[in-house]
Amino acid sequence: MAKRITPRSVDYSRWYTDIVRQAELADYAPVRGCMIIRPYGYTLWENIKAGLDRRFKETGHVNAYFPLFIPMSFIQKEAQHVAGFSPELAVVTHGGGKKLEEPLVVRPTSETIIGHAYAQWIRSYRDLPLLINQWCNIVRWEKRTRLFLRTTEFLWQEGHTAHATEEEAVEETLRMLGVYADFAINDAAIPVIQGKKSQREKFAGAVDSYTIEAMMGNGWALQSGTSHFLGQNFAKAFDIKYLDRNNELQHCWTTSWGLSTRMVGGIIMTHGDDQGLILPPVLAPIQAVIVPIWRKEKERTVVLEAAERVRAQLADAGVRVKLDDREEVSPGFKFNDWEMRGVPVRVEIGPRDVAQNAVVLARRDRPGKQGKAFGVPADGVAEVVKALLDEVQAALLQRATEFRGANTHTGIRDYEEFKEVLVEKGGFLRVHWAGSPEDEDRIKEETKATISCYPLDIEEGPGRCFYTGQETDNIAIFSRAY
Amino acid sequence: MAKRITPRSVDYSRWYTDIVRQAELADYAPVRGCMIIRPYGYTLWENIKAGLDRRFKETGHVNAYFPLFIPMSFIQKEAQHVAGFSPELAVVTHGGGKKLEEPLVVRPTSETIIGHAYAQWIRSYRDLPLLINQWCNIVRWEKRTRLFLRTTEFLWQEGHTAHATEEEAVEETLRMLGVYADFAINDAAIPVIQGKKSQREKFAGAVDSYTIEAMMGNGWALQSGTSHFLGQNFAKAFDIKYLDRNNELQHCWTTSWGLSTRMVGGIIMTHGDDQGLILPPVLAPIQAVIVPIWRKEKERTVVLEAAERVRAQLADAGVRVKLDDREEVSPGFKFNDWEMRGVPVRVEIGPRDVAQNAVVLARRDRPGKQGKAFGVPADGVAEVVKALLDEVQAALLQRATEFRGANTHTGIRDYEEFKEVLVEKGGFLRVHWAGSPEDEDRIKEETKATISCYPLDIEEGPGRCFYTGQETDNIAIFSRAY
Numbered sequence: 001m002a003k004r005i006t007p008r009s010v011d012y013s014r015w016y017t018d019i020v021r022q023a024e025l026a027d028y029a030p031v032r033g034c035m036i037i038r039p040y041g042y043t044l045w046e047n048i049k050a051g052l053d054r055r056f057k058e059t060g061h062v063n064a065y066f067p068l069f070i071p072m073s074f075i076q077k078e079a080q081h082v083a084g085f086s087p088e089l090a091v092v093t094h095g096g097g098k099k100l101e102e103p104l105v106v107r108p109t110s111e112t113i114i115g116h117a118y119a120q121w122i123r124s125y126r127d128l129p130l131l132i133n134q135w136c137n138i139v140r141w142e143k144r145t146r147l148f149l150r151t152t153e154f155l156w157q158e159g160h161t162a163h164a165t166e167e168e169a170v171e172e173t174l175r176m177l178g179v180y181a182d183f184a185i186n187d188a189a190i191p192v193i194q195g196k197k198s199q200r201e202k203f204a205g206a207v208d209s210y211t212i213e214a215m216m217g218n219g220w221a222l223q224s225g226t227s228h229f230l231g232q233n234f235a236k237a238f239d240i241k242y243l244d245r246n247n248e249l250q251h252c253w254t255t256s257w258g259l260s261t262r263m264v265g266g267i268i269m270t271h272g273d274d275q276g277l278i279l280p281p282v283l284a285p286i287q288a289v290i291v292p293i294w295r296k297e298k299e300r301t302v303v304l305e306a307a308e309r310v311r312a313q314l315a316d317a318g319v320r321v322k323l324d325d326r327e328e329v330s331p332g333f334k335f336n337d338w339e340m341r342g343v344p345v346r347v348e349i350g351p352r353d354v355a356q357n358a359v360v361l362a363r364r365d366r367p368g369k370q371g372k373a374f375g376v377p378a379d380g381v382a383e384v385v386k387a388l389l390d391e392v393q394a395a396l397l398q399r400a401t402e403f404r405g406a407n408t409h410t411g412i413r414d415y416e417e418f419k420e421v422l423v424e425k426g427g428f429l430r431v432h433w434a435g436s437p438e439d440e441d442r443i444k445e446e447t448k449a450t451i452s453c454y455p456l457d458i459e460e461g462p463g464r465c466f467y468t469g470q471e472t473d474n475i476a477i478f479s480r481a482y
Numbered sequence: 483m484a485k486r487i488t489p490r491s492v493d494y495s496r497w498y499t500d501i502v503r504q505a506e507l508a509d510y511a512p513v514r515g516c517m518i519i520r521p522y523g524y525t526l527w528e529n530i531k532a533g534l535d536r537r538f539k540e541t542g543h544v545n546a547y548f549p550l551f552i553p554m555s556f557i558q559k560e561a562q563h564v565a566g567f568s569p570e571l572a573v574v575t576h577g578g579g580k581k582l583e584e585p586l587v588v589r590p591t592s593e594t595i596i597g598h599a600y601a602q603w604i605r606s607y608r609d610l611p612l613l614i615n616q617w618c619n620i621v622r623w624e625k626r627t628r629l630f631l632r633t634t635e636f637l638w639q640e641g642h643t644a645h646a647t648e649e650e651a652v653e654e655t656l657r658m659l660g661v662y663a664d665f666a667i668n669d670a671a672i673p674v675i676q677g678k679k680s681q682r683e684k685f686a687g688a689v690d691s692y693t694i695e696a697m698m699g700n701g702w703a704l705q706s707g708t709s710h711f712l713g714q715n716f717a718k719a720f721d722i723k724y725l726d727r728n729n730e731l732q733h734c735w736t737t738s739w740g741l742s743t744r745m746v747g748g749i750i751m752t753h754g755d756d757q758g759l760i761l762p763p764v765l766a767p768i769q770a771v772i773v774p775i776w777r778k779e780k781e782r783t784v785v786l787e788a789a790e791r792v793r794a795q796l797a798d799a800g801v802r803v804k805l806d807d808r809e810e811v812s813p814g815f816k817f818n819d820w821e822m823r824g825v826p827v828r829v830e831i832g833p834r835d836v837a838q839n840a841v842v843l844a845r846r847d848r849p850g851k852q853g854k855a856f857g858v859p860a861d862g863v864a865e866v867v868k869a870l871l872d873e874v875q876a877a878l879l880q881r882a883t884e885f886r887g888a889n890t891h892t893g894i895r896d897y898e899e900f901k902e903v904l905v906e907k908g909g910f911l912r913v914h915w916a917g918s919p920e921d922e923d924r925i926k927e928e929t930k931a932t933i934s935c936y937p938l939d940i941e942e943g944p945g946r947c948f949y950t951g952q953e954t955d956n957i958a959i960f961s962r963a964y
Contacts, residue, residue: 029549030553030598034550035549042544064521069572070513071513088578092572092574092575093576095623096624104572126810137550139550152551
């Protein structure tokens with residue numbers, strides 16, 4: 001009856017898939033590479049959306065919706081863009097029973113069709129900046145797929161902004177990177193690193209791509225959100241122009257930025273353990289679950305009544321709470337089930353607790369007795385639970401930060417040591433780097449490690465590149481990556 | 483400079499399109515039959531979504547997400563379904579540069595792929611009812627399109643539920659019809675009629691389709707939301723079975739229900755006038771706009787400061803408020819502009835108002851001086867505005883209800899009179915009806931009128947069918963329809 005999750009040490013990849021499926025976050029779809037996001041996973045996504053959408057609106061953005069279908073000719077207008085996305089396109093060739101004159105691409109990203117619209121809407125400097133975000137589905141025909149991390153169809157938001165000057169566009173690019181980092185750290189409890197992508201890894205059509213990079217439980221990097229400075233590349237391809245204050249026509253400067261359902265995978269692999277999922281309270285669909293415990297029938301009513309009073313108290317205090325009153329399974333089964341689903345706090349109520357007008361609290365992030373508090377007075381339990389949720393949230397961030405620290409390796413002197421550390425320890429290799437894109441390719445081929453990012457926040461000062469031996473200020477983080 | 487809207491009496495259809503485009507609700511897309519929902523229109527949709535989503539959750543539903551792509555073979559499993567949807571499909575034939583083995587349909591509705599999932603998820607009566615909703619985009623290759631009312635791609639929600647008994651499924655179908663009606667009446671101020679669709683007009687694959695029907699400003703009917711009792715049609719096609727309490731396998735009974743961006747068109751055509759849009763306060767993106775008025779430069783600062791104080795006061799009170807401090811256009815231009823965009827309440831502040839510590843309030847639904855209140859004290863203006871918003875909301879519903887009453891025609895004795903009333907008066911023809919589906923076809927061909935619905939709430943008692951002369955209890959509403 002009880003579900004089994006493969007331990008991380010046995011097979012990290014199976015551990016991940018076991019959690020996604022057994023916690024009912026998502027399922028494989030009958031269409032290759034697609035997934036069904038089940039209610040529990042979708043509610044997590046709704047909470048992610050709410051946290052981001054609030055931040056977007058606070059920074060002056062509005063939402064809109066652009067078409068799913070993009071004429072093939074649009075994709076071809078920006079040279080790097082078409083080169084990058086061509087291999088991944090899904091193409092509609094027939095509509096209403098007839099062959100279409102021009103095939104339509106199912107959007108792999110919307111710079112082109114939004115660029116076309118902006119060219120119609122923007123007339124003068126008064127129309128700028130134009131700050132629009134879209135929540136939608138995206139299709140990229142991926143060869144190897146994995147639930148949430150890389151699927152043919154996924155959900156995301158894509159921000160698209162147009163500005164009068166290069167400076168303003170760069171500022172927006174970095175502002176939204178900061179918004180992503182703030183969300184990841186404070187809502188998802190994931191201590192991301194803000195950095196710049198290498199030229200090899202940047203978005204097809206961008207001048208510069210920025211990223212938030214997270215370390216997963218196996219030491220690999222997960223690119224968790226990106227913000228692109230597009231220069232005038234798309235403005236020139238789509239004729240996005242404005243009349244400046246001197247009545248002269250200028251091309252706009254544009255940005256785009258996106259964060260997707262991939263974030264769900266990042267949360268699983270940052271916080272989860274061998275018992276299953278651990279969800280940060282800010283995003284958890286259920287923050288506290290109440291498990292009533294009784295043996296005899298006469299205990300049942302009094303325990304359930306007390307449980308219901310606690311449920312109402314927590315709900316009134318704004319805690320997302322569930323009372324698990326199933327009768328066909330045991331309390332022990334319920335404990336495992338909700339642990340596997342990552343609910344941050346469990347409230348246990350048995351006949352002795354009722355007699356004392358108390359409850360037992362258990363926190364998901366600390367196993368066994370160590371994470372339990374006994375005899376917590378039932379009156380005012382809502383305040384205690386809320387404080388405990390805050391504590392769990394902070395503890396998850398701290399643990400992930402410590403884990404990242406322990407698995408980040410510095411002071412690597414040469415390529416031999418680099419390879420040794422990568423194989424023996426894994427994690428992030430934070431190194432001085434002055435190599436070329438071709439050097440980067442060679443390292444990727446030989447070690448499978450790529451440049452996760454050039455971190456923005458560096459303290460190292462100058463040093464010698466481990467690969468070329470050249471003196472440089474530049475720091476790169478190499479790692480295996482999803 | 484000022485935009486012109488075609489008067490309704492000149493060309494109702496142009497009036498509609500003028501409003502959609504000039505109020506910046508939506509734009510035509512560069513892809514045939516698709517639209518771009520602009521920020522103002524999308525915010526209206528966000529408010530519609532919030533009102534519905536809250537009601538869905540209150541009635542026990544959860545959200546999930548199913549794939550955009552559906553294998554062609556799925557669509558073909560339910561005979562009526564494939565017959566109804568085949569002519570409208572968009573088909574993906576190529577992915578990742580290769581021809582697909584089985585073409586994929588871009589979802590025109592999701593009964594099939596969700597039915598496939600439910601067959602995996604449902605095992606026993608304990609898994610029932612399963613109550614899931616999805617917010618997503620939909621594609622139907624429509625021949626004639628019109629912004630919001632009928633577009634190749636549109637946004638909607640689709641609820642899909644599975645039940646153990648026929649009775650429960652019928653109850654759910656009617657419950658969600660009631661939820662739609664409650665939303666339409668109380669949030670959109672549209673006095674819809676709840677009814678049943680004729681067999682000719684029902685959903686392809688349903689046993690019975692129910693509808694909320696609204697009367698537009700030209701007397702035509704708009705089907706604004708539908709709720710379908712699917713019987714065991716999809717359960718049998720997709721093998722959705724459960725073990726009942728006696729451990730016997732049974733087919734489930736299913737329902738589906740949807741409401742789309744079409745509702746935006748319904749709001750425009752229910753409330754709008756020759757000045758433009760009129761939005762119900764509950765859904766309006768901007769509920770109150772503040773227009774500061776000054777001539778001399780020294781008046782400017784004091785007026786803007788007073789306007790900002792009022793803005794802050796309204797925002798604190800939870801009113802969605804905008805201060806229009808543009809300098810390049812006149813107050814008169816702003817009045818027209820916001821009237822055209824349908825903002826329910828305008829707050830005017832000039833130097834004399836500032837001197838009296840007062841404001842002028844103007845309500846959108848009553849033109850000219852009749853809709854204005856002068857010398858409203860600036861202190862405590864938020865409460866006055868909130869009460870006024872409630873008043874406008876109620877007045878819009880009342881006006882629409884009276885309009886529908888005045889344009890609903892009863893007591894029609896024969897087909898001659900029917901045709902005469904339809905041509906000369908239009909609107910809803912509420913008649914006794916005992917005709918066959920073939921009679922319905924004939925009337926449609928000869929008059930373009932269709933059965934909008936068989937209303938659920940009838941008081942008429944028995945009477946003679948205007949077409950067949952037969953005695954009947956059945957009432958039908960005939961009308962021209964979108």
